[in-house]
Amino acid sequence: MTAATHAPIVVLGTGFGALSTVRALRAGGCTDPITMIGPRAELHYLPGTIWIPSGLRTRADLVVPLGNFFQRMNVQHHQASVTGLSDDGRVVHTTAGDVANHALVIASGARFIRKLPGIEHAVVPCEGIDAAERVRDRLRAMDGGTIAIGFGANPHEPSAVRGGPMFEFLFGIERQLRREGRREQFKLVFFNPSPKPGIRLGEKTVAQLLARMQRQGIETHLGHKMLRFEADKVVTEGGEFAADLILFMPGLTGPAWLEHSALPRSPGGMVAADAQCRVAGFERVYVVGDSGSFPGPDWMPKQAHMADLQAEAAAHNLLAELAGGRGERGFKVELVCIIDAIDQGTLVYRTEQQQIVLPPNRLMHWAKRSFERRYLRHYQ
Template sequence: MKNVTILGGGIAGIEAAIYYRKEGFEVELISDRSYLFVYPIAIWIPVHVNRFDDATLSLDRLAARHGFTLTIDRVTAINAATRTVTLQEGGERTIAHLVIAIGAGKMKHEGIAHTLSICGEPEQSLQLKEKIDALIARGSGKIAFGFGGNPNDSSGVRGGPGFELFFNLHHRLKKLGIRENFEMTFFAPMPSPGARMGNKALGMMETMFKRNRFATRYGKKIKRFEAEGIVFEDDTTLPSDLTMFIPAGDGSELIKSSDLPQNAAGFIRIDGHCEIEEVSGWYAIGDATALEGPDWKAKQGHIAEIMARNAAHNSAVSFGLKNEPKKTYHGHLNILCLMDMGNGAGFVYRDDAKARLIPMPLVGHWLKMGWGWYYKLSKMGYIPRLPGL
């Protein structure tokens, strides 16, 4: 039986482990965490809609269910020339068939320690909850949410969860009857954050911001973060008692320090089949990769899962386990999300042909809540996974 080693226990890595097993491979998954953190539903942890455990899934349970081997360890080095991976506890290994799914690093901003991110380490969702609870107990405050960009690769920008948590916090403050005591501002260095969703979606977002009395600070680069707020490139400031900021994705230090082929941002260069350029038998998927495609392309979980399935399929073809054409991810590039707002949602879709945002009052919120449970149950194989979901 053919063997494969997968680095990373996130959405891409877990999907790869499941589908490589389906293709008949012996699979070892190496992760530095013992659980899968389901980031799309972590937006509700800071506002007491979900518990932390609701957004996690045990890797031990997944491994037992799907029949792959789990190793909890941290990767400290990758060397393509010698085809080796070094683990903190397990030492150096020679690996012939590897899948890298370790995710991305983050752009480094001065004073970033003064911020918290809903897309950062999972524990930050709990820290955000504590900060929000403290502000609510105080009864008033200045709240600033935002996200950043990467001039070397725009596909790593992740603003959706920031908007979602922003709207959910607004909804909670309204339910408590204290929304008027809080100044809520959204900031971003680009002139029109969210523009990749399309003009219609952007227009509807602007309308919702005006309706809910949200302030904005767009089009100014961030100079630094301070305990009291944000300083922009023109030395203007945005005072804040709570700053939630999602840095843009950047190549991780592990990848940047390796000899893997990389783009200017430090993401791994791959071909359409997800095989790493000039490193036969090694694949990379998800946020760790340099995507090829239109300017509006974005790294999302469903793209990572498509790449994972394709890598498993293409490996099976390469090893002669199946006689079918190889698959590429290019035709699957689109933006797809259900943007939750606490009391409803907006369905966002974009591809080369169209861009849509469909309002879904009330029912949209419950659909997204249901998706969280559906995702976990289907990942465990208790219910079938529907295409595209």
């Protein structure tokens, strides 16, 4: 037996895809040592950040220490950031030294494309809990004004966009201001370079969301390429408008450390994978979640649910490969989300066979909260 076979399975990241990979490996009977590499031994439940501005959630509600999970799963945590790969993926370079592996699963997430001039004037809510708290604090300090909310895309990767949370911040803030009796002091403007924002959610969903904006007095600025942000305005090819607070979600691309690896990349800068989550040309190297680019429809979502499905496929196929075979399990392409607005939610469900969108209702809001509780129990 060579020394390499004693090296652990290494999972890059400590987010949804990474944690689901570990659970699936252990559920599949894997007894090999597993090392997770990430800068913190915590899960930050980012879907819940939409409720921070209203006070429905706090930092303490959304940060889950992973010590108990690591112990239950017999996982070693290497606290560091990844800086690159070498030796055909068998060595991971990190800020705390090199880590050898016998098999590698990349689940280190994506990064935002911050190339738009003046983007420092915008808050990017899904950057983390800190950003959501800045939104909360800014709203509390404002007596009125214009709030601009929008999102961009990666022009080279149709699926590398996360627009759903921005609809939630939009409708959540609108609802919050009404509950506080302050709605009349604020103008809300939703902007997007596409005339049909959120089209990956389906035509019916877009139509319903735009109709809802109109009913709630939310102005729209659609179909114009964004040029820049300034401290007090949004500037597009179709004109500009004033903004006292800008919330913006850029498109996604792959993690920066990919520049220091030989992994194949998609045109949009993600790790190129096949339908089984394998990285072509690399033995026992898989990718799941936001880091990867996968074959499938251009509406394939970048969301935790999709990462979980990919993690199950990758773990199954990796275990087959470690046993001397070749796993061929793929993953279902499925978009499931509840666009929440503090006390009511809109269910959106899409597969290659069907599209379902339900009107906003209280049941879906409570379903989203219930799912959060159940999901976090796995890691507490």
